[in-house]
Amino acid sequence: MFFHKKRNVNGLLLLDKPKGISSNNALQQVKSIFKAKKAGYIGTLDPLATGILPICFGESTKFSRYLSESDKKYHVIAKLGEKTSTSDSDGVIIKKRPIVFTALQFYSSIKSLIGSIDQVPPMYSAIKYNGISLYKYARQGLDINRNSRKISIYNINSINQKNNFFEFEVFCSKGTYIRTLVEDLGEKLGCGAHVIFLRRIKVGSYICEKLVTIYDLNKLLKKDNIKHNSFFKNIDDLLMPIDSPISFLPEVYISSEESYTFKLGKTIDCCSNIENSLVRVKEKDKEFIGLGKINKKGLLIPYRLVSTVTN
Template sequence: MFFYKKRNVHGFLLLDKPQGISSNNALQKVKKIFSAKKAGYIGTLDPLATGMLPICFGECTKFAYYLTKSDKRYHVIAKLGEKTSTSDSDGVILNKRPILFTASQLQCSIKELTGSINQIPSMYSAIKCNGIPLYKYARQGLNIKRNTRKISIYNIYSIRQEKNLIEFKVFCSKGTYIRTLVEDLGEKLGCGAHVIFLRRLQVGSFSDTKLVKISDIYKLLNQKDIKNIDFFKKIDDLLMPIDSPIDFLPKVYLSPKELYSFQLGQAVYSHSDIKYSLVRVIEKKNNKFVGLGKINKEELLIPYRLLSTFSN
């Protein structure tokens, strides 16, 4: 493997996290390949889980927060009749029960778990207590009191049961713990259940059609005839624009003169019908994203969060 001096990399990557490694481990692998000075991921996936792990590089990290609030979609396979210590197949089996529910009982249980519901996060979640993730307490045999969370399960669909396995897809709000959802379903059915397969298909408006595998990036890295600059150009081409995490926000274009004042921290007239909203501010001349602005009731565009570089 090649090693290069760390560099400023700016952009957004939808990584297809492989099974068996933590989200942070996946991040560090990608960060090392890109020789990036700064990068972070959005939304922890358990080692068991695969699929969409959004990664923000450099200036893109300034806007990661807005994507953390997004809805998500998952593909789930659960094993019925067994409850485990971690609510997934990585844990030890706590008890086994017969699978005796009917099709109508299954539909009724699914309905009860759809809509606005309360959920208690798993002790094996990444939620922090006194700065320490809950799963670290759990590994020491400690059980920390967790507050109930209000979440939304918009839809549980494509449900298929075969013997002791149940497969479905779920569209849900941020903060939803799929392992807890599966465990709650198992209790409603009276047999217990745990996750054996979990794949994140979607975060916000991003679907899994744009996912990039670590192995695909390594293939570019391992080309023998590649030069440094050619290699970085190839992998940088995999990155989406800096403003991708906030692509749901409207755009406002500024002239060079307006942009100059805006970047000095001054409010400028917005020339827009938009009010009371965050907007993506674009340099009209070069069609470059320069940061976030906020339009107030006086139709003034106020600097909110700006890039420190124009790299896009």
């Protein structure tokens, strides 16, 4: 039946991941709704977390790593005085301590976490050890030695600390574990802490204004008659262009003749003041062709091309 036929879907969807499911579970639901042949998400969010989960479809997956390397911003609420097995409220409380720090200690502890810091990834993470995710070892009660990673915390602001809760926004580099950040702060304060609310509110230049929920998609699914393709048209209209993951890169426009040569994987002369940089290459009619690099000699070199696909 047509309903079950997989499609070539291309583009980027900014999903508002719901609380209580894994990022992969959210991806599989969206992929099923779109009947997409190929899709992947950028930047894992914990089951507890909500917010921006970029999902790349088809040809857009070729450029996903550039967005995954982008900085992120989170809205966080943490509870003080309790340390849990997972560093968030999904785990069990393993230690309780009194809250006795001063306001000065609180702000100086926060200040010490801003900048370039070393962070040890948590056991409850998707990082692999010997091909197996760390969280699988953690569920067996095993603690694997992990190397620290260098991350950057650019800012921690909008702080509201009251009783045993504190709320803030953190702007950070890729690879930052907010649960670990909160747990480290709890240790600096001598009372322990864990995350009870986590929402990703920015990925690269993308903010929450363009988010689509799984509920939105299912609502369209029930409303439209799929036999007339109205559903697919409506959900495909929600997608951002294939080159959205690299929207921060400059654009270069070439002629149809140059495009033909470029698509063959051949270098072409480029009349641009850009040099030694990756660029988004488009034809004069603004069709995205792929990722290229302009060298110091002004030559445009094919780097990653978009394939011509049909359903």
